[in-house]
Amino acid sequence: MTDWRPVRRTRTFEDVLAQIERRIAEDGLTAGDRLPAERSLAEQLGVSRSSVREAMRVLETLGVVSSQVGRGPDAGAVLTSRPDTALTDLLRLHLGLASLELREVIDTRLMIERWAATRAATAGADTSGLAAALAGMDAARSAEEFVEHDTAFHCALADASGNRLISAIMRSLRDTMRRYSVEAVTRLGDTSVLRADHERILAAVQAGDAEEAATAVAEHLAHAYPSLS
Amino acid sequence: MTDWRPVRRTRTFEDVLAQIERRIAEDGLTAGDRLPAERSLAEQLGVSRSSVREAMRVLETLGVVSSQVGRGPDAGAVLTSRPDTALTDLLRLHLGLASLELREVIDTRLMIERWAATRAATAGADTSGLAAALAGMDAARSAEEFVEHDTAFHCALADASGNRLISAIMRSLRDTMRRYSVEAVTRLGDTSVLRADHERILAAVQAGDAEEAATAVAEHLAHAYPSLS
DNA sequence: GATTCGATATGGTCTGACCATATTGTGGTC
């Protein structure tokens, strides 16, 4: 009974993962670089191709590689940087499992937007993306199209914070909420309130008024999702 | 040349994923429930076991299932809810790929902590977890141990916000930063400043002073990571 | 009733094969 350890023997594909991660770190690989082919990697590491493939699935799920079939410079496993798609999958599944609620997602979004608006206002960020999205909202002829440009506006705001992690979280939150946003806009009917909110946010950011920007964002979300305030 | 579509044929394991996700939604499965065995699932869906296994790797990576070998009620693929481990893997890999920088991680942490402190203060949250972590920090005899309890303090603060998504992000951020935190504490030498910060945060939360809590958290992070302020 | 030990269900791994796809090389044609 002594010397018992609750460890789980590391599976082969986990070992492969560790090796790949090590290689990424040691060789300083970044997005765009290619990984060896599956068969080659399997031979190098002395494991079966199945194990390499399972490791690839993990890396692909985490938005770190993208596999392309065929031949040539673009084929094979290429390192990418798609944290947002990974986060989107994560949120969707955990919402489905009821281990997360929509309320928490929207709450998180409010946190990020307030932060981003504050940052953008104080940093005097470039607001061309925001203005473009605003124009797109004017031209929208359906709830789906409106939400599309609305999303672009808010993602541009997150991008303006200059923090890629926060941008990625924001994008995935919006992707996750897309369906609910369309519902909310449809239910709302008149989108002029939302348009006015966006103009107010943009004006505050351009004026460098962080406090006003944060307040405007919070009120905007309250308008868009009145049931959750 | 006409009729070209940039779609990628959906791979078999992606179809398996969709089927499992559908089943989760339709049957209302939640954490703790079991999925059919791999062989059984493969037969039901008319695919090979390899494809089922690749789908399982994805679900496991996203913190949605946990596979146990053996036989009995606990064996097989069990639905779980571990978004934080998935997020930790995601952050670690993207940091390694240089598609994220530590600065952005700490910045995000500041955002969350300010938010959580504000929430905890205004909501009059239970502070027993915070006090316990504070006591643990007093008893710490190494930088590692100190960071361990420091992490517990900040995670307890996030938990107090009542938002599981924010808690999960907080935990993964801390997990990702563990190594750097230990370095930072070691370099700092004297931890009394950090202890005092924590006491100040705790007091502000207990007093329900949101503004003071947010300020205290921000200054605390500035103390802990002076190079990034 | 308790113990022992084989049967069994489950995930983990491997091998080897075949398919689909996309590029590359090659040879013929003009």
Place this chain on the structure above:
DNA sequence: GACCACAATATGGTCAGACCATATCGAATC
């Protein structure tokens, strides 16, 4: 020499079947 058709090839995607390790279950035994 330029161009085009087509075979060769490298790559990921899938499958079938086997074997192993592990953990429980169950029946025979004490």
